[in-house]
Amino acid sequence: MSRASRRTVGSLAVMVLIVGAYFVSRGDADGLLEDLPTGGTSTAAITRDRVEASDLEAGSTQLERLDVAELDDAPGYEREQFGQRWADIDRNGCDQRNDTLRAGASEGKVTTKPGTHDCVVLEATIEDPYTGREIAFVKGENTVDIDHIVPLSRAWQQGAAQWDEDRREEFANTPENLVAVDASANRSKGDSGPEEWLPEAGRCMYVVQWIDVKTTYELAVTAAEKNVLEGELEACEGSAE
Template identity: 35%
Template sequence: MLRGVAALSLALTPLTVPQTALAASAVPAVAEVLALADAVQQIPVADESRDGYSREKFRHWNTGLDPADGCNTRAEVLLTEAIEAPTVSAGCKLTGGRWISYYDGQEITDPGKLDIDHMVPLAEAWDSGASAWDAKRREAYANDQTAATSLVAVSARSNRQKADQDPREWMPLASEATCRYLGEWVGTKLRWGLAADQGEIDALTVYADGPCETAVVHYTPAP
């Protein structure tokens, strides 16, 4: 319902929407850039709960950004992150190609040996606020390709070592990946409005005030 328009005016003149309102509705979310220490302070602190969690409550993989290409989200991420493009055959079957798993520095040439990792794991997202989302938003989270850091192709071994752990419990094996990983973790939490418990905040702060004090977080709030 339009506000500030008298009923009599509606009866006498055609209904129009001001151009300023149209412009405002089309404005995309603004990208944020913060120092890691400042970004950590923006994360809401709350106790976590896994009550009711099921991986099936996050539908993935869906048809991806382009349903017409025949590839699901997993395949589209592999194609996007490949250093050397794989061959794509019928049914979006990928063969060959080359990737670097930044968690452990491994070079991988077999798509089957790669996992697509949710930067903030589904279970951790549930604990941190996604339990209150509807199914559509959880699906959007699980297939988020509109932020380059939400999903990442990494070695299956490193992804399974990480499992559903937060940075207090697990960090990438490659030490040079530490600050990048923390920046992407924090950026994902801020993008989706997810919380962190005090232990996680404390761990992030240790890095943000120490070895990663020059790290920068880039994120855009999710729609």
């Protein structure tokens, strides 16, 4: 092969590498990137968390049993309708906010306020299920929020408006509906349902928990909400253990 031919072949090879890298970075190559998150601004690929196959099966069964109805435009929603913020409903001497912070912290990475029986969390390293990152929590700083997986206003429109005050306070403080997460991720979610927003990471567990809370409290789902949940459960089957 002549020197000119070798230069031509070399140039073509470089072009192929550049074009290939471009499409990989865009996620256009088959199998390299999965669908992007519904909410948030990240363009990172979604890595679906591994969950038990039995959890997915249970979630699918529960979802089929939920009532399907459009959001009820019930008037009167206010946060106060759901009782005391961070009540101690499990009677362990610590409010649900601090219980949730400890539950979401990395083992051994929690500092509590002296004299509070290890209740009030001053600092912690939070394992955020919504972004897949560790977050440094310091009391008084706005780095970590306690999210209601099924938002209170959403619950109000799907059945909670008919509950009594005790039932609503229980719902607002039950550990099954609370999680410590990145503050910006939580605020991008707002009061959205899964048809409008899903986390970057931890989607499988998120939809399983969403369905479980809806089932426990007999809350309805919209048709669009159900459709997205069904799709996510199906997508999670490949990551099931």
